[in-house]
Amino acid sequence: MxxxxxxxxxxxxxxxxxxxxxxxxxxxxxxxxxxxxxxxxxxxxxxxxxxxxxxxxxxxxxxxxxxxxxxxxxxxxxxxxxxxxxxxxxxxxxxxxxxxxGSRPIEERRAGSQDSDPADDLAPPRRVWFIGDKSPAWRDLITQLGYFGVRVEVFGWQNVPNAQDEPAILMLDTLGLSATEASRRIKMIRARFSASNLLGLNIEADFSCLQAILGAGCDFCFVRATPQPAIMAKIVELNGGEEEAPYRVLVVEDSLTASKLVQRTLGENGIESLAIAQPREVLTTLKRYQPDLILMDMHMPDCTGVEAARVIRQHTEFLSIPIVYLSGETDVALQIEALRLGGDHFLTKPFNPVILNAIVKSKIERYRSLRRSMFHDSLTGLLNHTSSKQRLDTALNLAMAEQEPMAVAMIDIDHFKKVNDSYGHPVGDQVIRSLAWLLKQRLRKSDILGRYGGEEFLVALPGATLTQAFQILDRIRHDFSQIKHPFNETWFNTTFSSGVAQFPLISNGEALVKQADEALYEAKRAGRDRVVVRG
Ligand SMILES: Nc1nc2c(ncn2[C@@H]2O[C@H](COP(=O)(O)OP(=O)(O)OP(=O)(O)O)[C@@H](O)[C@H]2O)c(=O)[nH]1
Incomplete structure (x- = not known):
């Protein structure tokens, strides 16, 4: 970003x-x-x-x-x-x-990693400052963050450095401070740091305290006794800095002037749009353009907006896309009827541009979050089984068209049953999350990364040869084995095995996964904690 x-x-x-x-x-x-x-x-x-x-x-x-x-x-x-x-x-x-x-913007790591060679050392570390009276509790958190490329520096409240080189995140520990004093200090920090995300730590959970801390400029609060994995997850997520694709809106409007006005308003807010004047083109355009929302004029010559919305809703793939009507209509009964028949909101013309943008954005945010939950795994945020397979097929078609190699790897955590049995299911979940974070941090945005099953992951590296894939995965394997997973007052290590296959040696998605799976079992049989490639 x-x-x-x-x-x-x-x-x-x-x-x-x-x-x-x-x-x-x-x-x-x-x-x-x-x-x-x-x-x-x-x-x-x-x-x-x-x-x-x-x-x-x-x-x-x-x-x-x-x-x-x-x-x-x-x-x-x-x-x-x-x-x-x-x-x-x-x-x-x-x-x-x-x-x-000349402050560095907070999320440059992935921007730099996107077009790099698959074997490049990716992702310079991200910086986080911990501010407060040093607490031994931070030590574990700081060590854990280090495994995922997050570099932490610690400062007392009295010696916070100048904002010459803003870190991505400032963690502000308010332990021992009254709500008034904590707010005062946070306000001062907010006034000095223009970009950084401010996260409050050890905040009292009562309403007025949270209100004061957020009002002072904190972006997010962790109340007292928040479990460490939750804090880790937030920091890793903020450091991930994944840039979302711009929002896309399809405008169905027969008046050229009205559609230009709407498109201009959306464009001012960085929302992409496409306008069509003929409602009968809506289905083909939806398939081709894949918008996040439809802005639909209510009255068009051959078809009303409500009729068009009903046609759209006959198609399962467009059942949940938000439809917002734009109309000069102020008849409440008609508006309600329009909403009943497949619309999500009604805006009357002349529209207030700021409200139009706010409504479009909030509807799209909900729609995208719904789609994320359909295509992503809730524990790790990675692609789920079905969408990893779909993405693999798409990437394979592209590799064929461009005659580029592509490596596919299956990864499986070793003796994971023992982890669950020895430390409990929630700790097992945290180990799965750690591997997901590490993979996310080390792979490029153009790579495919999904949670294929319980403790099994699928990775596809477009453009990578078997040798390059081996280098990348073996380094991740080594680094994962070094992670000390905390458990009570002690810690434990765990490892993974991986099998790799490659296009064009195999040219079908299912066969590639099968071959990578066979190589994975070879790695398990050979003693685990290794990467086996199938050439
Ligand atoms: N904590 C947790 N455990 C899971 C999850 N999904 C699957 N598991 C567990 O993962 C374990 C997988 O065990 P196995 O397939 O027998 O293999 P393993 O113990 O990892 O041994 P190898 O793969 O042979 O090294 C099972 O005990 C599952 O219950 C999950 O989402 N969270």
Whole structure:
């Protein structure tokens, strides 16, 4: 999630320009432009993981929305002008300071790893600072994080370094501090760090304390006695920095002017869109474009939006895609009927662009989260069995078309039954998660990684030869065997075995998995803790 300083600067200048335009001509339409830019800037900062700047922009957005009103509400009173001006000046100064500091954006590791050679040493370590009075409890957590490429530095509250080189995450331990004192210190840290995610540790679980800590600028709170694996999981997740594909919206609208307006509004917020004027093209376009949401005009010449939605809902693959109607219709009975017949929301024209974006985004977030749970495994977040197989077939077709090699590996944790029997099922789960984190950290984004069964994983490395695949997997095997899994006051090690097969030696997905499985059993028979390739 690298954020080029020039892009940040440009977005900030656009905000400033729109604000000046409103000051010069304080009309409603100009305020709408300003509010759209604020909203788009806040979204941009969020998407780039610039947590501190995002919080300031979000507050500004809230204020702008509360002043939205209509033609009669503008110009806003003079003291409101001054308040907005001071917030904007504060935000632009923070952005300028951040750019000047040359602070590294927080999630560059994967950006750098994507196009690298399969045998490259991937992923420079990610940095986390622990702030607080040193606690022995951190030692284990810091060691564990080290296994997954996360480098931790520890500082007391009094000697937090300057924000020249912001870490990805600041863990703020509030143990022994009153809620008021903790909030005061967190506020100071938030004011200094524009990008880092702030995670509060050992926070009192009561409502007002959490409210105060979040209000002071913390992004996430761990209440007292949160189990270590939960803290680990959050840190590893934030460090993963996986960039999501842009949201996609299909606009079905017969008026060219209306669709252009909608597309422009979506585009301002980084949402991709495609417009069609003919409802009868909707099914083929849905298949081809694969949007996350449909914005549907209610009244079109040959077909109403409701009729189109009913046709869409006849297809199982489009049963859950959100449909939001756009219409001049204010008849409540008709709106309810439209929602009953397959729609998810109703927006009346002329639409408020900021509300349109907010609704589109929240519907897409839910839809994507639903799809994630359908295609991903809940324990590790990796692809589940079915989707790993599907992704493998797609990657294989691509490898065939491009005449590139591709290695496929099966990985299975050794003597895992013993882990469960000796330490319990939850500890076994944590071992599975650790292997998933390690694989995720070491493989490229273009590689395929799935949890194939209980303690079995499938990995496909497009472009990798058998030799390269062996090098990569054997290094991961070695590093996994070094991990000390904590158990009560002690720890234990565990290992995995792996078997590897390769396209084009075998050219069918199922046969590749079978061959890799056979190599895996050879590795198990030969004594485990090894990688066997089938050439
Ligand atoms: N904790 C936990 N255990 C699981 C999960 N899924 C499967 N298992 C356990 O994993 C163990 C797999 O054991 P086996 O297939 O006999 O193999 P193994 O003990 O790993 O021995 P080898 O593979 O021969 O080295 C079984 O005891 C399963 O109950 C899971 O999601 N969590």
């Amino acid at each position: 690298f954020c080029p300083p020039a892009e940040l600067q440009k977005k900030c200048e656009a905000l400033d320009a729109n604000w000046r335009a409103y000051r010069a001509a304080p009309r409603f339409e100009q305020f709408v432009e300003f509010a759209i830019t604020v909203s788009s800037f806040a979204e941009f900062l969020h998407s780039k993981g610039l947590s501190g700047l995002h919080q300031i922009a979000r507050d500004l957005e809230q204020q702008a929305l509360s002043l939205f009103g209509d033609e009669l509400s503008h110009p806003v009173p003079e003291h409101v002008f001054d308040e907005l001006a001071s917030r904007i000046a504060g935000l632009t100064a923070r952005v300028a300071g951040y750019i000047e500091n």
